[in-house]
Amino acid sequence: MRTLLAVLAAALLATAALAEEQEIKLKAGPGLDKVEGNCNSCHSLDYIQMNSPFLNAAQWEAAVKKMIGPFGAPISEDDAKAITEYLKANYGS
Amino acid sequence: MTMTRRGMLKAAGAGAAFAGSGFAIPKALADALKLPAALSEGTRAEAVLDALPGKKPLIKLSYRPPNYETPIELLGGNGITSNDAFFVRYHLSDIPEVDAKTWKLKVGGDGANGTAELNLADLKRMPAAEVTAVCQCSGNRRGLFAPHVAGVEWGYGAMGCARWRGARLKDVLAKVGLKKEAIEIVLDGADGPIVQKTPDFVKSIPVAKALDENALVAYEMNGAPLPHFNGFPARIILPGWTGTYWVKHVTSINAVTKPFDGFWMKSAYRIPLNKFPTEVFASQSSDVNTPITGMVVNSLITSHPDGATVKAGSAATLSGLAWDAGDGIAKVELSSDGGASWKPATLGPDLGRFAFRPFSFTTPPLAAGPHKVSVRAENKKGQKQVTELILNPAGYHHNVVQTLILVAA
Numbered sequence: 001m002r003t004l005l006a007v008l009a010a011a012l013l014a015t016a017a018l019a020e021e022q023e024i025k026l027k028a029g030p031g032l033d034k035v036e037g038n039c040n041s042c043h044s045l046d047y048i049q050m051n052s053p054f055l056n057a058a059q060w061e062a063a064v065k066k067m068i069g070p071f072g073a074p075i076s077e078d079d080a081k082a083i084t085e086y087l088k089a090n091y092g093s
Numbered sequence: 094m095t096m097t098r099r100g101m102l103k104a105a106g107a108g109a110a111f112a113g114s115g116f117a118i119p120k121a122l123a124d125a126l127k128l129p130a131a132l133s134e135g136t137r138a139e140a141v142l143d144a145l146p147g148k149k150p151l152i153k154l155s156y157r158p159p160n161y162e163t164p165i166e167l168l169g170g171n172g173i174t175s176n177d178a179f180f181v182r183y184h185l186s187d188i189p190e191v192d193a194k195t196w197k198l199k200v201g202g203d204g205a206n207g208t209a210e211l212n213l214a215d216l217k218r219m220p221a222a223e224v225t226a227v228c229q230c231s232g233n234r235r236g237l238f239a240p241h242v243a244g245v246e247w248g249y250g251a252m253g254c255a256r257w258r259g260a261r262l263k264d265v266l267a268k269v270g271l272k273k274e275a276i277e278i279v280l281d282g283a284d285g286p287i288v289q290k291t292p293d294f295v296k297s298i299p300v301a302k303a304l305d306e307n308a309l310v311a312y313e314m315n316g317a318p319l320p321h322f323n324g325f326p327a328r329i330i331l332p333g334w335t336g337t338y339w340v341k342h343v344t345s346i347n348a349v350t351k352p353f354d355g356f357w358m359k360s361a362y363r364i365p366l367n368k369f370p371t372e373v374f375a376s377q378s379s380d381v382n383t384p385i386t387g388m389v390v391n392s393l394i395t396s397h398p399d400g401a402t403v404k405a406g407s408a409a410t411l412s413g414l415a416w417d418a419g420d421g422i423a424k425v426e427l428s429s430d431g432g433a434s435w436k437p438a439t440l441g442p443d444l445g446r447f448a449f450r451p452f453s454f455t456t457p458p459l460a461a462g463p464h465k466v467s468v469r470a471e472n473k474k475g476q477k478q479v480t481e482l483i484l485n486p487a488g489y490h491h492n493v494v495q496t497l498i499l500v501a502a
Contacts, residue, residue: 021156024139042186042287044157052135054241063243070356072290091135 024049031086034079042073052091060087126152127164127398129248132236136246147320149177154245158183159322162250165395170412172442172449173225174253176314181322182230182251182336184294184357185286191342193318193326198310200268202347204275204300209268213326216312219260224307226332226447227254227416228339231362231385234491242488249393254416254449257330259311263304265346271300275348276376278303279355280329283342292356296338298331299374300348307332307419307447310343332447333387333419335489337362352376358384364485370476371418371490387418390478391492392425392452392470399497405461409499412441412453415470421446423473429456431465432496438468459501467496 024045026032039045055063064084067073075083128137136154143153143161151161159181167178193213201208229252236246245251266278277297285293302308309330312319319325324341331338337357352358363382366373372386392415403409415422421443426435441451456466471477478492 022141022143024156042291044155046139046153046155049135049139050133050154050246051241051243052133054133054135055243059243070292070360072288072292074288074290 027090029086029090031082031089034082035086038073038075038079038083039067042067042071048087048091054093055087055091056093057088060084060092063087128152129237129399131239132246132248133241136236145181145322147177148179148181148322151178151180152248152250154247158186158188160245160247161322162247163253165249165393165398168250168253168393168395168414169449170395170414170451172254172414172444172451173315174255174449176255176317176320176323179228179253179255179314179320179323180230180251182245183284183341185284185291187287188284189342190321191283191326196326196344198265198327198343199345200265200347201345202275202279202349204272204277204348204350205266206270206272211265211268213312216260216265216310216327219264221258222261222306222309223256223258224309224330224332224447225254225256225444226307226330227252227388227449228330228336229253229388229416231335231337231489232487235488237491237493238482238484238488242486244488251336252416254414254444255314256316257309257311258313258316259309259327259330261306262308262310262329262346263306265310266303266348269348271348272350274350275300276351277349277353279345279347279349279353280338280340280343281345281347282324282328282340283344294340294357295353295355296340297349297353297355297358297377298334298338299376302331302334310346335362335385335388337385361487362489363487364489368483368485369490385489388416389490389492390417390422390470390472390476391415392468392478393495394466394468394497397466397497397499400500401497402500402502403459405501406458407501408458409456409501410453411456411466411468412451413468414449415452416449417470417472417476419447420472420474420476422450423471423475425450425452425454425468425470427454427456427469428467429459429464429499432467435469456499459499461501464499464501465496466499467494469494 142150144150154160161181163180198211233251279297281295311330312327328341374384394413396412425438428435438452438454
C-alpha cells in the first residue's frame with residue numbers, strides 16, 4: 001500500500017508531465033522484450049492495452065500478421081511468434 | 094460529480110501512474126474522465142487526459158501516432174468546437190511540423206491536362222469560400238461496439254464542427270484542368286510512416302465529389318490558421334463525408350484515370366454493401382464492400398454524462414448536438430421515460446446543413462431515483478438513428494440512439 005500511495009503522490013505532483021509521451025508499462029511476461037523492441041518503434045504500446053481484453057487468440061495472431069504483412073513491419077519470425085504468444089497470454093480475452 | 098479542470102488533470106495523471114504500475118484503475122479515476130462504461134476495460138485503464146502542444150487536455154487514447162478525442166463538454170454547445178479542443182487523429186507516426194514558408198501543394202496526375210505548384214500565398218490569393226462542417230472520424234464510438242472490434246477505441250468525441258475557410262478544391266483542380274477520363278482525385282499529406290514499407294496514408298475521392306462547391310483546401314479553422322495537429326497549413330474539407338478523406342497537411346492532389354489502389358482505399362475504411370443508407374463510392378466498390386462515405390444521422394447529449402446527478406423533484410435542462418451528412422437535421426426528440434414517450438427538443442441556431450445542430454430539452458420534474466434518458470435525431474430526408482447497432486468489421490457508423498441514466502437526488 002505504501003508503494004501505491006507513493007505512486008499516487010508522485011502522479012499528483014506530475015502535472016508538468018502533460019504533453020509528454022508517458023512510458024507505457026505492459027504486463028511482465030515472456031515476450032515483453034520483443035514487444036517493446038519491435039512494436040514500439042512504430043506506435044506507442046497503449047494500442048495494446050486499448051485493444052484489450054477483447055481480442056481472442058486468433059484475433060491477436062491476425063493483428064500481428066497485419067502489422068508484418070500490409071504494414072510491412074520488419075519483425076523476425078521468432079520475434080513475431082513471441083509477440084503473438086505474449087499478447088494472447090496477457091491481453092487476450 | 095463535478096471536478097475542476099485541475100482536479101481532472103490530477104486524476105488523469107494518477108490514472109496513468111496506476112496503469113503504468115500494473116494496478117487496476119480505481120473506478121473514481123475513470124469516472125473523472127467520464128469515460129463511457131461501454132468502453133473496454135483496457136481502454137478505460139489506459140485513456141488519460143493529456144494536452145498536446147497548442148491543445149487543451151483531451152482524452153488520450155494513443156500517444157503515437159496521436160489519437161485524442163474531445164471530452165463531450167468541450168464539443169461546443171453552440172455548435173462550434175474550438176480549435177484547441179478539436180480531436181486529433183493520425184494513422185502514422187511521422188508527423189512533420191510543416192513550415193508555411195516552404196510548403197507546396199503539387200497538383201497534377203494522369204487525369205489532369207497539366208501540373209501546377211501552389212504555395213500558401215497562391216492558395217490564399219484564390220477566391221475564398223467558407224463552410225461550417227462537422228469533421229467526424231469514421232470510427233467515432235467504435236469503442237462502444239458490442240462485441241468490441243479492434244482499432245482506436247473511440248468514445249463519443251472523435252468529432253468536431255468548425256468554420257473552415259480556404260480555396261475551393263474545384264478551383265485548385267481548374268489550375269490544371271481535368272481530362273474527361275479522370276475518375277478519382279488522389280489526396281496525400283505530409284505525414285507518413287516510420288517504416289518505408291508501411292503504406293503511406295493516401296486517400297481518393299470521386300471526381301464529382303471533388304468538384305462539389307463545398308469541398309475545400311482549407312487554411313483557416315474558426316478564423317485562425319489550422320492547428321498543427323489538425324493539418325497545418327492546409328487540409329482537405331469534404332463536408333458530409335467522414336474525416337478519413339479530410340487529408341491533413343495536404344501536399345499533393347492528383348487526378349487519376351484508374352481507381353486508386355492504395356491500402357487506405359482498398360483494404361481500410363470499407364463498409365459492407367447494402368447495410369447503410371449512404372452514398373456508394375462506385376469506382377472503389379467490390380462485390381461485398383465499398384469505402385465509407387457520408388456520415389449517418391446522429392445525435393448526442395453533451396450537457397450530462399451518463400450517470401450524472403440532477404436535482405430530484407425538478408426539471409432538468411439537457412442540451413446536445415445533432416448532425417448528418419448534409420441533408421440537415423429535421424428534428425430531435427428526447428425521452429425521459431426509457432423510450433415510452435418522445436417529445437421534440439428545441440433546435441438551436443442553424444449554422445448550415447453540414448454543421449452541428451444544437452438542441453435543448455427540458456424534462457418533466459424528475460422523481461428521486463434513476464431515469465433513462467434517450468435522444469434521437471431525424472434528418473430532412475427522413476433518415477433516423479438506429480436502435481440496434483449495425484455490425485461491421487471495422488466498427489464504423491455507430492449511430493445507435495444514445496441512452497444515459499440521470500440520477501435524481
